Amino acid sequence: MNASDRTPADLLRSALAADPARPLVTFYDDATGERVELSVATFANWVAKTANLLQGELSASPGDRLALLLPAHWQSAVWLLACSSVGVVAEVGGDPADADYVVAGPDALDAGLACSGDRIALSLAPLGRRFPAAPAGYADYAVEVPSQGDRFAPFVPVDADGPALLVDGTELTGAQLVERARADAEALGLAPGARLLSGRSYDGWDGLSAGLYAPLAAGASVVLCRNLEQLAPEALAKRVESERVTATAE
Numbered sequence: 001m002n003a004s005d006r007t008p009a010d011l012l013r014s015a016l017a018a019d020p021a022r023p024l025v026t027f028y029d030d031a032t033g034e035r036v037e038l039s040v041a042t043f044a045n046w047v048a049k050t051a052n053l054l055q056g057e058l059s060a061s062p063g064d065r066l067a068l069l070l071p072a073h074w075q076s077a078v079w080l081l082a083c084s085s086v087g088v089v090a091e092v093g094g095d096p097a098d099a100d101y102v103v104a105g106p107d108a109l110d111a112g113l114a115c116s117g118d119r120i121a122l123s124l125a126p127l128g129r130r131f132p133a134a135p136a137g138y139a140d141y142a143v144e145v146p147s148q149g150d151r152f153a154p155f156v157p158v159d160a161d162g163p164a165l166l167v168d169g170t171e172l173t174g175a176q177l178v179e180r181a182r183a184d185a186e187a188l189g190l191a192p193g194a195r196l197l198s199g200r201s202y203d204g205w206d207g208l209s210a211g212l213y214a215p216l217a218a219g220a221s222v223v224l225c226r227n228l229e230q231l232a233p234e235a236l237a238k239r240v241e242s243e244r245v246t247a248t249a250e
Contacts, residue, residue, distance in 0.1 A: 048152040
């Protein structure tokens with residue numbers, strides 16, 4: 001990664017320039033048996049579409065706040081990078097009543113209704129399937145995002161020293177986030193090409209870092225596992241081998 005990268009969106013652009021075909025996020029849900037692998041290019045395309053949805057359809061601007069009510073999931077990772085691309089502050093587990101926007105999974109739809117702004121619902125079903133019918137008060141992400149543009153350019157340049165993420169009661173700027181991610185990558189022993197398996201949740205910094213930011217900062221990739229506790233030890237060992245995992249954060 002480039003030393004000049006100061007936001008998560010910068011890190012993604014550098015990864016795309018370096019090797020768009022390599023895996024970036026490999027997602028498992030051990031409750032459903034789902035496996036999804038996204039290359040840097042595919043992940044970046046999802047981020048661009050989602051950022052265009054945020055900026056174009058929802059009229060989001062830098063400094064706006066989005067309550068992110070999602071578990072560890074590849075689509076959660078997409079939303080985190082889309083927020084960074086626009087300059088929107090992602091408030092992980094934030095209070096919808098205080099947010100300009102809310103993005104909610106199936107388990108948080110009732111809570112998300114407290115947001116007076118636009119609300120986006122994610123089914124989190126395999127293959128990114130849509131809901132049979134959009135939940136009341138929400139737009140269905142799987143319906144809204146496919147028609148968005150594959151390339152994204154912010155209307156206003158994102159300030160690396162502006163707020164980017166609120167988690168664990170701490171607000172981080174884009175530059176602070178990247179600095180912490182780089183430090184975590186070093187502590188985890190991540191180098192370019194490394195494969196980190198993470199079973200941590202996305203409700204705190206440690207999980208967000210291991211499950212996205214640290215591998216991205218290192219030029220590595222993540223095997224992101226939801227409901228990992230449901231996987232038998234021998235099956236986990238087989239996954240570590242088959243996915244060529246070089247480091248773990250369970």
